[in-house]
Amino acid sequence: MxxxxxxxxxxxxxxxxxxxxxxxxxxxxxxxxxxxxxxxxxxxxxxxxxxxxxxxxxxxxxxxxxxxxxxxxxEPIKVETIEITIINEEDLPDKLIIHDLKELMKDEINHIIGKDLSIIAESDGLLEATIQNKVFTIDDFEFQFTVEKLYLTPTVKISVEATIAD
Structure with missing residues (x-):
């Protein structure tokens, strides 16, 4: 094929x-x-x-x-810093005075930095009394404070109301 x-x-x-x-x-x-x-x-x-x-x-x-x-x-929680707020800052005469007052209050309660927070919480009334019973003097003005709010955290936050003492 x-x-x-x-x-x-x-x-x-x-x-x-x-x-x-x-x-x-x-x-x-x-x-x-x-x-x-x-x-x-x-x-x-x-x-x-x-x-x-x-x-x-x-x-x-x-x-x-x-x-x-x-x-x-x-570990126990310790206080690290202190923040102070003045509620009625506008009623105070000068911004520099506000700064100085905050520094004076911080110096007054500076001993709580580094302390155990539970100890500070137990004596929070003492902390309030320390601020309220002290008269702070700056430039011939005497100021007294009333603690409005107190927050106890590692950053202690204190809100105060300032009044000019007589």
Whole structure:
């Protein structure tokens, strides 16, 4: 049996060349699509790995902070600073006097800094009496204070009302 010589016909040659060129073009399209998809997956993988690393570091930091807080919770809370607010500042004659009065009051109760907060809380009436019974003198003016609010936290916050003593 004889195989007919189709390779000599131009229509068969065009078909074979078209199939070959089509397969080459399809291969390049496949390689491009596979490469771009693989690149996106690599980028997403790296982003997820970095996010996991950041979350692990954050978790370690929070666990360490929690351990530090547990250790600090065992220690008593101490008074760190004192903030004094004068409610009726506008009734006082001068801004410099306000600053000086705040400093004088801080000097009067400065001994509580570094003390255990529970001890100060037990004697909060004594702290109020210390401020209210003292007459502060600045520039021939005598001032007396009434404690309106007293917040006992590591930062002791005291709100006072000033009156000019007679």
């Amino acid at each position: 004889h195989i007919p010589p189709y390779h000599k016909k131009s229509s068969v040659q065009r078909f074979l060349v078209g199939a070959f060129i089509g397969s080459v073009v399809a291969y390049f399209i496949f390689v491009y699509m596979h490469g771009s998809m693989y690149g996106q997956l690599l980028e997403e993988n790296r982003n997820l790995k970095s996010e996991v690393r950041e979350l692990e570091q954050q978790n370690d930091a929070l666990l360490e902070d929690n351990e530090n807080l547990d250790e600090q919770a065992k």
